[in-house]
Amino acid sequence: MLLELTDRSWLWAAAGLYLAGFLWGTAALIKQGRPAGTAIYAVISSGYILQLIGLGIRGRAVAGCPLGNQFEIFQFTAWSAITLYLVVGVTFRNSLLGYFTSCLATAMTLLSLAIPGWDATQRVHIFGSNPWIELHAALAVFSYGVFGLLALTSIMFLLRNHSLKAKNLRGWFSFLPSILDLDQIGVRLLGTGVAILTVSLSIISVFWLRDPSSASTSKVLFAVVVWAVSVGALTLRLRGVLLAQRFAWACVGLFVGAMLSLVVVDKSRHPAAPKAAAHAGRAPQTLFVA
Amino acid sequence: MSSPALFVIGATHHRAPLAVREKLSLKADAADALQAAFARIAGLREFAVLNTCNRVEFYGVTADGNAVAQVSAAFCARQQFDSAEFEKIRLDLRGRDAVQHLLEVSAGLDSQMLGETEIFGQVKEAYAAAQAKGSTGPVLNRVFQKGFQAAKHVRTQTAISEGQVSVANVAVDLAVNIFGHLKSARILLLGAGEIGEKTAKAFQSRGAGALTVASRRFERAMELATALGASAMPFEQREARLAEFDVVVCATSAPDIVVTLPAVKAALHKRPARPLFLIDQALPRDVDPAVAEIQNVFLYNLDDLAKIAEDNRTAREAEIGKCRAIVAEKADALWRHVAGQVEALAANTHAAAESSPPAGPAAPASVRNAPS
Numbered sequence: 001m002l003l004e005l006t007d008r009s010w011l012w013a014a015a016g017l018y019l020a021g022f023l024w025g026t027a028a029l030i031k032q033g034r035p036a037g038t039a040i041y042a043v044i045s046s047g048y049i050l051q052l053i054g055l056g057i058r059g060r061a062v063a064g065c066p067l068g069n070q071f072e073i074f075q076f077t078a079w080s081a082i083t084l085y086l087v088v089g090v091t092f093r094n095s096l097l098g099y100f101t102s103c104l105a106t107a108m109t110l111l112s113l114a115i116p117g118w119d120a121t122q123r124v125h126i127f128g129s130n131p132w133i134e135l136h137a138a139l140a141v142f143s144y145g146v147f148g149l150l151a152l153t154s155i156m157f158l159l160r161n162h163s164l165k166a167k168n169l170r171g172w173f174s175f176l177p178s179i180l181d182l183d184q185i186g187v188r189l190l191g192t193g194v195a196i197l198t199v200s201l202s203i204i205s206v207f208w209l210r211d212p213s214s215a216s217t218s219k220v221l222f223a224v225v226v227w228a229v230s231v232g233a234l235t236l237r238l239r240g241v242l243l244a245q246r247f248a249w250a251c252v253g254l255f256v257g258a259m260l261s262l263v264v265v266d267k268s269r270h271p272a273a274p275k276a277a278a279h280a281g282r283a284p285q286t287l288f289v290a
Numbered sequence: 291m292s293s294p295a296l297f298v299i300g301a302t303h304h305r306a307p308l309a310v311r312e313k314l315s316l317k318a319d320a321a322d323a324l325q326a327a328f329a330r331i332a333g334l335r336e337f338a339v340l341n342t343c344n345r346v347e348f349y350g351v352t353a354d355g356n357a358v359a360q361v362s363a364a365f366c367a368r369q370q371f372d373s374a375e376f377e378k379i380r381l382d383l384r385g386r387d388a389v390q391h392l393l394e395v396s397a398g399l400d401s402q403m404l405g406e407t408e409i410f411g412q413v414k415e416a417y418a419a420a421q422a423k424g425s426t427g428p429v430l431n432r433v434f435q436k437g438f439q440a441a442k443h444v445r446t447q448t449a450i451s452e453g454q455v456s457v458a459n460v461a462v463d464l465a466v467n468i469f470g471h472l473k474s475a476r477i478l479l480l481g482a483g484e485i486g487e488k489t490a491k492a493f494q495s496r497g498a499g500a501l502t503v504a505s506r507r508f509e510r511a512m513e514l515a516t517a518l519g520a521s522a523m524p525f526e527q528r529e530a531r532l533a534e535f536d537v538v539v540c541a542t543s544a545p546d547i548v549v550t551l552p553a554v555k556a557a558l559h560k561r562p563a564r565p566l567f568l569i570d571q572a573l574p575r576d577v578d579p580a581v582a583e584i585q586n587v588f589l590y591n592l593d594d595l596a597k598i599a600e601d602n603r604t605a606r607e608a609e610i611g612k613c614r615a616i617v618a619e620k621a622d623a624l625w626r627h628v629a630g631q632v633e634a635l636a637a638n639t640h641a642a643a644e645s646s647p648p649a650g651p652a653a654p655a656s657v658r659n660a661p662s
Contacts, residue, residue: 163467164468164588167597169453169463169598170453174452176467177470178466178467178470179468179565180470240562243562244585244586245585
């Protein structure tokens with residue numbers, strides 16, 4: 001019976017678990033005044049597995065990485081962020097990171113499921129027969145997931161900084177990691193995101209240099225802007241120019257900007273995949289996911 | 291003859307002022323001699339001694355209630371303390387109340403500093419010592435072991451131990467909120483007075499690494515640095531070398547500002563990515579208040595620290611009702627379990643007494659085996 005479930009059913013179930021994690025976390029904070037800890041990690045992990053199954057079914061249906069519409073991009077970005085959380089979260093299991101992650105995952109997955117228009121057009125075989133282009137797209141969206149987790153740790157940094165400056169350390173604030181830990185994890189996440197995005201753009205640039213008409217100017221522009229902003233933020237941070245709250249705000253802005261750029265890219269995409277172009281050795285219109 | 295009982299007698303900070311507790315406090319050799327005396331008391335089946343700066347308590351199981359009076363007398367004799375005076379301040383609880391008291395003590399509910407965790411370790415040590423001497427038996431073993439579980443439960447299920455309630459520990463907690471682990475944090479102590487020393491010790495007790503002391507009197511700085519295992523630095527270098535430190539504890543009696551805004555800005559310029567935590571415990575203040583506006587600088591003065599400590603204390607007090615309810619429930623359950631054991635011990639003792647020829651008082655095996 002489980003095998004008969006559709007991809008969206010699995011993704012609804014995953015979103016339900018993320019929501020359960022969020023509600024559980026909220027209840028724990030209100031009733032016990034502390035995060036749910038390991039329990040929330042287990043709930044998110046369960047949701048992650050269900051989401052993986054849902055995305056797997058969708059991937060088989062569209063014959064490639066499910067990044068063909070806004071619904072799939074949001075789902076994949078949320079999944080990417082949670083992938084990173086499952087690695088990082090072990091260290092921060094008693095902090096509020098799990099709660100914040102469940103909040104982000106709930107928002108992104110439920111939003112994408114609740115807007116039917118985002119999944120109205122399922123594009124099949126959008127990457128043609130070129131695995132490099134598929135890899136580029138997957139890496140690019142994965143890097144946005146990394147930026148998503150970065151945005152969460154940055155928000156936590158801002159809250160911790162506010163609590164210390166305002167001299168209010170009780171309640172929820174007491175479960176935030178230290179300023180230095182949050183800053184260091186922020187730098188590492190940004191570095192990871194930049195590295196993945198750089199690899200992604202390096203792959204696709206080979207195709208684009210061969211045929212510049214394969215992608216619209218706006219896509220190229222957005223891709224370069226997101227990459228340049230992330231590299232710029234990392235450089236300024238490492239040089240000691242962009243620090244503390246400003247760095248945290250920049251990271252939040254980077255994620256918001258990256259997600260907005262995805263919306264613009266998706267809107268400018270042709271309704272169906274140009275299979276012919278892909279088969280002819282040209283990059284299809286999924287080029288520059290960023 | 292009184293009825294058999296699990297009991298606790300002693301003196302605590304509630305009724306015994308410091309001067310009295312000083313007289314009642316047991317030195318190591320006195321404690322050993324007293325335990326040997328207890329081992330000779332007829333009918334005293336099991337016992338354990340809890341001796342801290344705030345309390346001296348004797349937990350025991352007796353088949354004969356008169357043994358309690360003998361414990362009390364032996365203690366007063368040993369400490370050369372007037373028995374009548376001891377009666378006035380004496381804690382004396384039996385049965386379920388004694389169980390509840392042990393649980394409350396272990397959970398820090400009976401401590402002078404509510405919710406403090408040190409007492410838990412002290413109770414554990416007392417129990418371990420009694421066990422090593424063979425003076426515990428089935429009743430005290432169960433009561434102490436279950437009591438530890440109950441105390442842990444209280445601490446994890448309530449906020450009784452959350453937040454620090456001393457100014458020095460509040461400062462250390464703040465540093466942890468900024469730097470995480472303190473092992474790599476470099477600490478500068480300005481001023482070699484008592485307040486600064488206390489804070490420095492609190493940092494060291496939480497694993498702080500490098501500590502440097504600077505005082506307007508260099509020899510005093512050297513003296514304190516030696517005592518703390520730290521290094522000393524000339525006071526005049528404090529601003530020039532500010533960038534080398536993560537935490538600066540200011541506790542001088544200087545009449546003017548000793549850490550200025552330009553100095554803090556210059557220090558941040560040299561180490562922009564690392565936060566700077568300034569703890570101003572001086573009166574008048576040592577640190578220019580304007581530095582609080584700088585990004586990545588966290589400044590807390592004496593009032594700030596005291597307010598946090600007070601808030602934490604209030605929050606702990608608000609948890610007392612919840613804690614006592616948990617403790618009462620656990621004490622009920624525990625007493626239901628051990629009450630029968632206490633009765634059985636008494637019955638065995640009486641049976642043994644009736645069947646044996648009249649002789650001197652016989653201590654139980656566990657007590658007889660106790661080394662003197």
